[in-house]
Amino acid sequence: MRLHWPAAAGEWTEALPVGNGRLGAMVFGGAGRSRVQVNDATAWSGTADGPARALADVLAAGAGPERLAQVREAIFGGDLERATSLLMSFEGPYSQTFLPYVDLWITLPEGESHGRTLDLATGVVTERLTIDGAEVTRRVWASETSLCVEITGAVPSEVDVTTPLREIGRDGLNLVVEIPVDSAPRHEPQVDAPVYSDGERGTISVKITEGERWLLTLTSSTTAETWQGQRHGNHMTLMDACEVRFGDVPEVVDVPELLSGKDEQLIASVLFEYGRYLLVSSSRPGAPPANLQGLWNADLRPAWSSNYTININTQMNYWAAEVTGLAECHDPLLELLEKLAVTGADVARELYGARGWVAHHNTDAWGWALPVGMGHGAPSWAIWQMGGAWLVQHAWDHHDFARTWSTLERAWPLLRGCAEFCLDWLVEGPDGYLDTCPSTSPENWFLDADGKPQALTWSVTMDVVLIRAVFERTLALALASGRADPVLAEISAALPRLRPVPVFDGRLGEWASDHVEEDSTHRHMSHMVSVYPLGQIVAGTPLGDAAFEVLERRGNGAMGWSWAWKMALRARLGDGDTVRSLLLEASQPFTGDRHRDAPVDGSEWGGLLPNLFSTHPPFQIDGNYGFTAALAEVVVQSHTGVIDVLPALPSGWASGSARGLRCRGGLAIDVTWDDGDVTVRLRRISGDAAAFVPVSIGGEITEVVVSDVVEVRGRIPC
Structure with a gap:
């Protein structure tokens, strides 16, 4: 799947993310002077002690x-x-705070950009430009060790590397900076901001005057490298492990057209794949886990410290x-x-x-x-x-x-x-x-x-x-x-x-006593953790009914992560049509002020930014990851010991396919469906090959032993 934006980014919320778990970057594009904003996952304020x-x-x-x-x-x-x-x-x-690291500023002669394309399978952002009548191609990606920028086309170029941090040394093309030892979130204005560089920022400049192609690689290390996992795994291998398609999906998706909301199944397919892409890009062995903004932050004092x-x-x-x-x-x-x-x-x-x-x-x-x-x-x-x-x-x-x-x-x-x-x-x-x-x-x-x-x-x-x-x-x-x-x-x-x-008044109780909620539509669904992700309460039981009544009372809209949780909860309770309505709410383009932090109470709904990031605002990446998880629950669930196929498929989503979803017990599952006919292929990845595996399609259960590959067919209501 490739996602296309017809223009360069005018600001950070329009830039496109790339990453290898350790280095992340936001790609702006455009001719003239353009920005690639870079993060290092280990660049946190604070110290180990x-x-x-x-x-x-x-x-x-x-x-x-x-x-x-x-x-x-x-x-x-x-x-x-x-x-x-x-x-x-x-x-x-x-x-402590996750901090921005450096900016790459790439200066080309003025010209015309023909848009940017993000290939989710390879993690490469490609931009084609016309400069002085000649075709120029710029590609940006994160290899296993480096951030890479490649320009093909005979144009003079200049690259500047700047940092918002304090420069304390340099040696040729090596720049050494100091990370602050303390910080606090911006909702604590009485706390002094940490000391960063003032006056002239640390800068490295490189000029390229000849050649048909040049490749810049940026690498990074910090004294905070205490993460022990061995770095391995190719981006393409991880992305290829699984895919889900609802309806027909073109090879190239025009994102502004997607955000017009005309094709809900395409929106679901894109958000499923995009969430996986963001996790592959921001969370890999050998680096810290994905934070509130994954791996991408340009603010010295981000919301909730990122x-x-x-x-x-x-x-x-x-x-x-x-x-x-x-x-x-x-x-x-x-x-x-x-x-x-x-x-x-x-x-x-x-x-x-x-x-x-x-x-x-x-x-x-x-x-x-x-x-x-x-x-x-x-x-x-x-x-x-x-x-x-x-x-x-x-x-x-x-x-x-x-x-x-x-x-x-x-x-x-x-x-x-x-x-x-x-x-x-x-x-x-x-x-x-x-x-x-x-x-x-x-x-x-x-x-x-x-x-x-x-x-x-x-x-x-x-x-x-x-x-x-x-x-x-x-x-x-x-x-x-x-x-x-x-x-x-x-x-x-x-x-x-x-x-x-x-249970109070037919609803799952949030407190041990029957207290009156201050906000009956509160964004947090904390007591519903028993439904999802824990799976202690299931559909078709008295407690499942009580959980359903909580969702009915809480209502739909809020912000990205709350929408995603409600989608997953509705899927666990078999309510696919409400999953769809929540998805359509959550995927509306955000039309408010992207630079203002909205109230935390959810009184102002969020939506999607132009680069498909989920926002409150501020931008929080959990919504993107949560959409993927919730849509996976639509296709297959395995928390009860039964592999339940298409348990919450919205009506009208008549055809689709899934490849490589995982089920508890060491199984991978492929599913295709078309007008009620369902084909399931199970294969053993790990675990006990002699175990019986019950598979439910449309409520009909078939028991199989999966030692290699097993195929099961059935029907669901159309």
């Missing part, structure tokens, strides 16, 4: 197990004001990794988890007197595990101890799709350590259940008896279902590996004492 120093400061300010006991006493006693005041001392500074927000956004970045054949792209997130298991163990022990490891609302490339907020962050988002319990589910998913010994061995210590923290975090509540306290439902509020918004309580639904998943999956890993571990008996004793998922 930053989390430890921040923990020491928080402890010195009085936070710790003794104060935690006072917080719990205040919450169970109904004194939420005192609990909030005490909890402020648990907040450290903010996690970091890892782990109450939904980072998780959504990786929902599509396993199911769309990009397990290798999952590796950077697993490595971040392994960092958090170290830094988070210190926080669990010193701050809470607990075993295992913990993470909260945010983290960064250094493995930040403390609460953030600088002592004034609202508890609705800053005080949440379940960030690690959600993030660690990705270690389980990585194993569940592959079912190999190596994936099991990697997941086991991460889940076991998280389970230990959860065991120690639970306390006996007033009615005998084991409760989490303090507890918040991320970013949401309820009204107390006086009508005042509150966030603190005990055992919100999200806490309970995450802990249940951690416990059950830790037990499953132990069973699969034949392990005997003392923690298993503790888990088995605690599991039946967790609170059941509540």
Whole structure:
């Protein structure tokens, strides 16, 4: 699939992304002077010892197990004001910031651009220009080691490399810069901005006066290179592992025409493939995982530090990794988890007197595990101890799709350590259940008896279902590996004492008590994590019906990531037509001010930027990744142990195909459908070749043994 834009970019939101996981660039194009804005995935503010120093400061300010006991006493006693005041001392500074790196400025003679084409299969942006009557071609891509710019055509050229960072040295074509040691998000204006270069920026210039073709390669290294994964894997191989096509898809898609919204199946096909492209480009072994903006950031002080927000956004970045054949792209997130298991163990022990490891609302490339907020962050988002319990589910998913010994061995210590923290975090509540306290439902509020918004309580639904998943999956890993571990008996004793998922007025409850929501259409769907991605609640059950009622009440529109989550939830509940309506909302061109941060409450809907990035605004890439994951759920689901084919296909999407989607248990699946006739081909990738695999097509289940390739046919309602 190739995507075409008929003109050069006038600004960053029109530029096109390329990347190899480590180096990323936004390609503007155009004759005359044009920009290629470059990022390095390891260019973060901060230092490796930053989390430890921040923990020491928080402890010195009085936070710790003794104060935690006072917080719990205040919450169970109904004194939420005192609990909030005490909890402020648990907040450290903010996690660090992903920074811009350098700009390439390429100067050619003035001429005419005939547009830019992004080839998703190769990761190459090609632009054809006419300069002085001659044809000139410029191509930009990221190889395994370098950012590459190639110009073919006999034109004089000049290349300038500039940086917004402080230059501290140079040697020929090598430029050395200094990255700030501290930063904070721009929603904290009282915090001094970090020191960057002032006056003349560091610059390297190269002039090319002769030749039919020249190739520039830019490489980078930083002292933050602590990522251990071996860099490997070709972009084309990863992209070729899977594809999904709804209806007919041309070889070249005109993007402005696409955004006119005339062909909804083409929009779905493009967004599915584009999300995979962005993950392949921004998350590869040997570099940090994709952040709030993937790998592409031009702001010295970006929104929310362009970091890892782990109450939904980072998780959504990786929902599509396993199911769309990009397990290798999952590796950077697993490595971040392994960092958090170290830094988070210190926080669990010193701050809470607990075993295992913990993470909260945010983290960064250094493995930040403390609460953030600088002592004034609202508890609705800053005080949440379940960030690690959600993030660690990705270690389980990585194993569940592959079912190999190596994936099991990697997941086991991460889940076991998280389970230990959860065991120690639970306390006996007033009615005998084991409760989490303090507890918040991320970013949401309820009204107390006086009508005042509150966030603190005990055992919100999200806490309970995450802990249940951690416990059950830790037990499953132990069973699969034949392990005997003392923690298993503790888990088995605690599991039946967790609170059941509540239902109030026919709807899944967000809190343990029947509180009134401050905002009945809130963008976060935190208690629905039990439906997607955890798969604890399924369609056709009383709890599934209660989950459906939540979605009906919450309504549709919000911003990119919220749309994507609602799409995935609707797909899990078999509601394909609402998946389609949500997709059409989410893919509308954004017509507001791209340079203004909209309110976080979702009161101003987002949409797609000209380069197909999902925006709130500001731009957040999680929506793009989430669209891919949700559309995969339309085609195949395997979370119940049954491979359910086309469980949420929108009406009118009468034909299509999928190749290389993955199912849990080590299987790959190809699907074709046309006017109700469905053909499925399953093939074994890994796992147990002797296992029976139930396949459901239109509700009819066929059991097969997949040792090599098996074909199954059936029909779905037209």
